[in-house]
Amino acid sequence: MGFNQYLSAMQSAESLKRRIEMEERNDFRSESPSGSSTIKVSDDSNSSEILVFTSMYNVYKVQKKELTDKFQALQKIDLEPGEKPIYLTGERRYKGFLIVAFENGKIGKISLESFQTEYARKKLRNAFNSESPLIFIELIEHDVDLVALSSIRKVVLFNTSQINAVGSRSTKGVQVMKPKDGSSMIKVKRLENTKLTDPEYYRKSESLNAIGFYLKPEDEI
Secondary structure, eight states: OOHHHHHHHTOOHHHHHHHHHHSOTTSOOOOOTTSOOOOEEOOOTTOSEEEEEETTSOEEEEEGGGOSSGGGGGGSOOOOTTOOEEEEEEOGGGOSEEEEEETTSEEEEEEGGGGOOSSOOSEESOOSOOSSOEEEEEEESSOOEEEEEETTSEEEEEEGGGSOOBSOTTOOOEEOBOOOTTOOEEEEEEGGGSBOSSGGGGBOOSOOOBOOEEOOTTOBO
16 A cells, blocks of 8 residues: 555544644554554654654654655655554654663663664664564653553563663663563553652662562552
8 A cells, every 4th residue: 555545544644643643642552443543753853854663663764854844754755565654753863762662571772873874865674673562662862761561560660771772773672571471561651651659669770670560559551
């Protein structure tokens, strides 16, 4: 399916923009039951390129000077059949790190410099690891606190400084949440986007690879 057909199915770039703006922007969301998709959007200030990460592990690069609105980047790329954009962000001069979290409990911290190319390439393959489903992706310029939730309602709070940055885009990441009885990691959020009465109760300040603590009834992630 061509990109124009895909956009038509999504109604229009403008309607997509409005829908994105109404979504909670700090969650990674996959396909909705209706078959449409929502795209996580990050800041594009101090950037000359817009990066569009997709469900097929590609990243498309669009020159910002070609756009009047960053959402127009979606109209400038030629998606593969069945491919969907999942994260749109400015490259912020290729400073900082791309955080990628996977269902198997692993989280990677990729130096954004690894996405920088000498020539103005429009597409890079293998933008992130494909061995386990992606549940979170976000560009950070400084280390932040993240909260991970597993399918058995266990929670781990940690800081991204506990994960070493790597230059490999295909990194499998490090084990942050240890599976138990077939559990999987189902959600990752910035701490400020959660509702935890006592966040430090869940913190792992030493080694990771933890099962975590049960989510308290009064808390919400």
